[in-house]
Amino acid sequence: MTDRARRLGAVDPGAPLAAVTRVDNAERLVGLDAAAARLGLTVGLSLADARARHPALVVVEANPAEEARLLERICDWCSRYxxxxxxxxxxxxxxxxxxxxxxxxxxxxxxxxxxxxxxxxxxxxxxxxxxxxxxxxxxxxxxxxxxxxxxxxxxxxxxxxxxxxxxxxxxxxxxxxxxxxxxxxxxxxxxxxxxxxxxxxxxxxxxxxxxxxxGLARSSIAPRFPPPDFLAERRFASPIATLAAIELSLRKLADDLVVLLERQAKGARRVELSLYRVDGAVRRVAVGASRPVNEARAIVRLFAERLASPEEDAIDAGFGVDLMRLACLVAEPLAPSQSEIERAHEAERARALSQLIDRLSARLGARAVTRREPVEAHLPERAEAATPAIAGEGRGGGILLPLAGGGDRRSGSDEGESAAPSRPLRLFVRPEPIEAMAEVPDGPPLRFRWRRVLHDVAAIEGPERIAPPWWRRDGGPTRDYFRAEDSQGRRFWLYREGLLGRETQRAKWFMHGVFG
Structure with missing residues (x-):
């Protein structure tokens, strides 16, 4: 507490200093420097008693928020050890x-x-x-x-x-x-x-x-940052202060990190560069990759793009950097290399796309470059989300989920790759209304008109009922989905909205997606 006040330069260096705060409607000492402690003052003593004993005592108001931030900065600096x-x-x-x-x-x-x-x-x-x-x-x-x-x-x-x-x-x-x-x-x-x-x-x-x-009972600490999977560092007898020296050391650190990754056949997905300055400041720069990388040049290029970003401040070495650390925060096994000639071209295209995603994410920020990814959701149109492109593969499990607005999704079911999907791989961003004719009000349609074209139903399966989510006020009415095939062999995914007699008096029909 008192060290923070002295670092601000607002206190006479030789004067005894104490930090005070209000406790039970009285100003009490909550922090002492060495000079104040030698005078016999103790934490918890009221300010009136302390001033009565030593009128020359200098006091400052305790600021828990600022002191907590200072402690966090010191903790970051101590991670050098x-x-x-x-x-x-x-x-x-x-x-x-x-x-x-x-x-x-x-x-x-x-x-x-x-x-x-x-x-x-x-x-x-x-x-x-x-x-x-x-x-x-x-x-x-x-x-x-x-x-x-x-x-x-x-x-x-x-x-x-x-x-x-x-x-x-x-x-x-x-x-x-x-x-x-x-x-x-x-x-x-x-x-x-x-x-x-x-x-x-x-x-x-x-x-x-x-x-x-x-030591009879187990006790542990909770690190401020999780330990990295792989770590390479360099300590300098004389601090380096130029950008060229920092870039040269970064290349050497990347080489050392790649050696550690290759020993376990892994690639880096997220890498962090830490610069420890002699004045106690710590600068951290992190980059991510859309696929595991274990090439030193690729890692250095990502940091070059990140530091060239307009949102990233230029590296300020201050009075010098005496420790540089390159940490792999997330590592994943490398995919088996594809040696088949017919797949060489596809592998090269995938690598080029991955490098482009990494460069754009490093330059523009991870949130600016996204991919559509399936997620678990009750309603089909909400079964996708935009996630950072460098975040990795889809989080979905073995359930086939459609993607609104296009795209595809690999199925993890046990039906085999040739099994027909129960839902279309492409959904419309918004379901489109259609005119349908059925034998009975709550039966499947015999024919329907969509986009001014009349379709006669040759085969139909369903219904697949999706009840409204009870935990949401805007869940909407019940839906009965049907898989319909017309006389031309075209297949559609449509649904009837509302339960007749309970939720609506006249059912409405919508087209939500197409198969193929």
Whole structure:
């Protein structure tokens, strides 16, 4: 809280600083810098008492929204150490550094590197490393020893944690105060006593938090961004600041990423480039592909198109970029190569179309280039949607769904490829009214007139009843669909709207699609 105010440059660097907010109709301290803490001030103290003790105290109003955004930016920056970076609101972060600490000279080296870089950005850091999130949280905030040993025996645990206050378990102030009145002030006071009386008096939370601290209960973090499937990165001893150097590094990263993809015979569907600047800013640029790609040139070309888009800001390296990371966020198996001569031309056309879609999507945005895709819907005319062309294949399952306004859909049914579809593959955007003649009012039509042409019905199947969706007010009347064939062999899909005697007194007929 106080670091954000100092970063804005509106506070004397040497003055003690505190953040305040209104709690129970009183202004109270909710954040302190190191200088204010050395004066003996504590969080929760009223502003009147703090000013009475130290009139020179500088106060700023706490802004939770801005502080949350600053914490998110710091979390993004900390993903330079590990992709598994999570928020620990309101004022902390959790990093899973398993398997990466050796890159920075061990846990202590990683802490010093992060502390030094963040201090250069005007941020004060408390850090701790433990075998679980609860232990790391306790060491960072309450212990002089910041790194827990790997082999944490019972004796080592007692030496490291038993003298820490109960607040190190993450308990609320009321519970801590209640337990202090009962003589329980340290973690060792709880660890050395029977569990049943403590649980009966203070609830299960203190014992559960103690188990988390010991590593007996499973605890995890929720990363701000999901870990990528494949990742390539480059760290620079001297930050790079020119666009040419960034483009050259991008090409090398693309080569490294393709090697990782080829090992598992996969292609990238979504790729993200992250640029970590020395001033703490992180720039992320993501591109997508309509089909899996594992060619470095294709990946670089997508980013070139994306950065050339008028909606995309130019890359600003600031004082330099010291880390570049190219991550494959979504990967899919590559389709088997088609070696048949008769299919070579079709494969080349498909690749050219895919590259065109990728370039247009990167330049204009994914939402500007769409494809029609079948979706599950109650009414036939709503059984399609426009989705980004790079989003992948259709989401529909094995049900044959017609597409309004044209198009086709492969059927996944067990009837075989030669089975006649139960519904036409082409629907009109809006059903067209027709004049129909039937033997009885609620029977199938004997003949009908559509677009001024009279058709005599030679064969007819149906009805297929589609009741109005009860969950929608505008669902409309019931429909009875028929598959009709005229004397010329032409097949149609038409329906009668409304149930006679209940929903309407005179049925209306509509043509919704044609077969073939």
């Amino acid at each position: 590990t992709p598994l970076a999570a928020l620990d609101r309101p004022d902390g972060l959790m990093l899973d550094i398993s398997g990466v600490a050796h890159l920075f000279g061990g846990e202590a080296g990683l802490i010093e590197d992060a502390r030094g870089r963040l201090a250069a950005q005007g941020l004060t850091v408390l850090a701790g490393v433990g075998s679980n999130p609860r232990a790391a949280w306790a060491l960072a905030r309450f212990s002089a020893q910041k790194v827990a040993p790997d082999d944490l025996t019972e004796k080592a645990f007692a030496k490291l944690f038993h003298d820490l206050p109960l607040a190190a378990l993450g308990l609320d102030p009321k519970t801590v105060a209640d337990m202090a009145r009962a003589g329980l002030r340290r973690i060792g006071d709880v660890a050395m006593r029977p569990r049943a009386p403590i649980t009966a008096r203070f609830g299960p939370l203190p014992v559960a938090r103690l188990d988390e601290l010991r």
